[in-house]
Amino acid sequence: MSGKKTKAIISLCGKGGVGKTTVSALIVKALIEDPSKRVLAIDADPAVGLATALKINVKTTVDDIRNQFIELLEKGGAGDRDQVLGLLDYEMTGALHEKDNLAFLSIGRSETDGCYCQVNDLLKDIIGAIAENFDYLVIDAEAGVEQVNRRVLEKVTHLILISDLSTKGIKAAETIFSVAVKAVGFDKAGLIINRVRDQEEMKRITLPSNIAFLGSIPEDSVIRNADIEENNFLTIESTPAYEAVKRAMRALGVAGFNTTTLPGEGS
Amino acid sequence: MNLFDDSIEKLRSFLERKRAADSLHELIVSHKTWPAGERGNIVLASDTAVELGSPEQESVSFMVWTEKCGLIKNNRINLIGPDISEKKYSGMMRSLPFGKVVLLKLKGMDENNSYERHRQIDMARYDLNLKGYMMRAASQYMREWSRVSREAARSGFSFAHLAGALSAIYSRVEFVTGVEYIFVTSSTADVRSLASLGTTVEKRINAMNKMATELAFDCNSCDYTEICAAVEGLRSMQKNKSRLMS
Numbered sequence: 001m002s003g004k005k006t007k008a009i010i011s012l013c014g015k016g017g018v019g020k021t022t023v024s025a026l027i028v029k030a031l032i033e034d035p036s037k038r039v040l041a042i043d044a045d046p047a048v049g050l051a052t053a054l055k056i057n058v059k060t061t062v063d064d065i066r067n068q069f070i071e072l073l074e075k076g077g078a079g080d081r082d083q084v085l086g087l088l089d090y091e092m093t094g095a096l097h098e099k100d101n102l103a104f105l106s107i108g109r110s111e112t113d114g115c116y117c118q119v120n121d122l123l124k125d126i127i128g129a130i131a132e133n134f135d136y137l138v139i140d141a142e143a144g145v146e147q148v149n150r151r152v153l154e155k156v157t158h159l160i161l162i163s164d165l166s167t168k169g170i171k172a173a174e175t176i177f178s179v180a181v182k183a184v185g186f187d188k189a190g191l192i193i194n195r196v197r198d199q200e201e202m203k204r205i206t207l208p209s210n211i212a213f214l215g216s217i218p219e220d221s222v223i224r225n226a227d228i229e230e231n232n233f234l235t236i237e238s239t240p241a242y243e244a245v246k247r248a249m250r251a252l253g254v255a256g257f258n259t260t261t262l263p264g265e266g267s
Numbered sequence: 268m269n270l271f272d273d274s275i276e277k278l279r280s281f282l283e284r285k286r287a288a289d290s291l292h293e294l295i296v297s298h299k300t301w302p303a304g305e306r307g308n309i310v311l312a313s314d315t316a317v318e319l320g321s322p323e324q325e326s327v328s329f330m331v332w333t334e335k336c337g338l339i340k341n342n343r344i345n346l347i348g349p350d351i352s353e354k355k356y357s358g359m360m361r362s363l364p365f366g367k368v369v370l371l372k373l374k375g376m377d378e379n380n381s382y383e384r385h386r387q388i389d390m391a392r393y394d395l396n397l398k399g400y401m402m403r404a405a406s407q408y409m410r411e412w413s414r415v416s417r418e419a420a421r422s423g424f425s426f427a428h429l430a431g432a433l434s435a436i437y438s439r440v441e442f443v444t445g446v447e448y449i450f451v452t453s454s455t456a457d458v459r460s461l462a463s464l465g466t467t468v469e470k471r472i473n474a475m476n477k478m479a480t481e482l483a484f485d486c487n488s489c490d491y492t493e494i495c496a497a498v499e500g501l502r503s504m505q506k507n508k509s510r511l512m513s
Contacts, residue, residue, distance in 0.1 A: 090404060098313065132307070
């Protein structure tokens, strides 16, 4: 566990197009419905889809800060290590987009050539320090979890693998899981199958035996329409897909959510 | 050593103009302790009563020091604009421009220790750790951004508490013998006036940093030649560096 108060660092991984961003947005929605909980959503996917789903207008990404800082470093105006840390902390706090008990940080797309490992490590340290101020972190990642490890945080507590019903998607989830077991720290992991039309479809696939199955999410017209119309996922009313996401969270055993009631379900 | 004495005089003139306009409040540093928070804490906007010098607002923060007696009024706070604890901030978050200057009376400064000591006292503000108070500073841009939580504001947190906590940190530095503060929250124009005074200070600090951190430098091609020529303290640092290099 990274934080002093952080109960869970949840990272969502899976093949492109399987619905990681949708599920991430619905998890964020479930978590922020308890106003006493602080949630940090991190969009680590260069496509910046989570920002769109949460109706957040991203002004500055971590990579913007990284690039500005490298420019300053090359001009020789960055100062010593402590001054550098102060500047990066200032910029990163400024890059947080806030909506009540939700804060949002976009990682962006790394475009600078050359090796700036020390800068990346400093940025990762600062993300870690920021994370300590939140109860929950939800990371919408690129396909593999190693990217989270390299650019966001050393360790996650809960790894959620997402796939649709396709064999390609499930194979990708298995590969990501096997890489994560070897290379990334996590406490719990599980697989969600997304966009299932009916349970008969589930009988046609073979689930990996070594990954806990957290449940399936039904194909949902409310979610489809929200995607098409770029609606804010945080304002979606209760819908079968949302309820399925909450059940999957419970199945994963996220700390503080092991009881029969999840945030947003009332008491 | 004399690096900032003329800047301190200009700051005094700035304060005198504000006094003449009846907009200067002189306060005394509070020695009442404020509860400690968690290091690096973030006060979210939704929990914030007052935000000072946010990235969207005008902001300036710098530090000047002197060894000369009588230039620094120890334990004095010069406040231009509203204090944090004013009741009108109990509703929505109020975002204000922010100017902050720390004036220090130091002892034992010379051309060998000025850079390291300046750096030491500049970094001391990062040790500030107060419940309900978030501070982020970019010394490269002389900016400082802080937030005071609703709970802290309700409990009466004020600039006197902030200055008290800073003074407690400075008092642990053996060569600091006095501290005075200027806080400006009145208007963007007032913060800009303060920032223009800070520009000279910034150039001198940059010149000092260059001399201290660059192994070799050529005064003939240096951007700070005129600045060094005008300031006695920098001239003596320059001579000292040349002596060490020859």
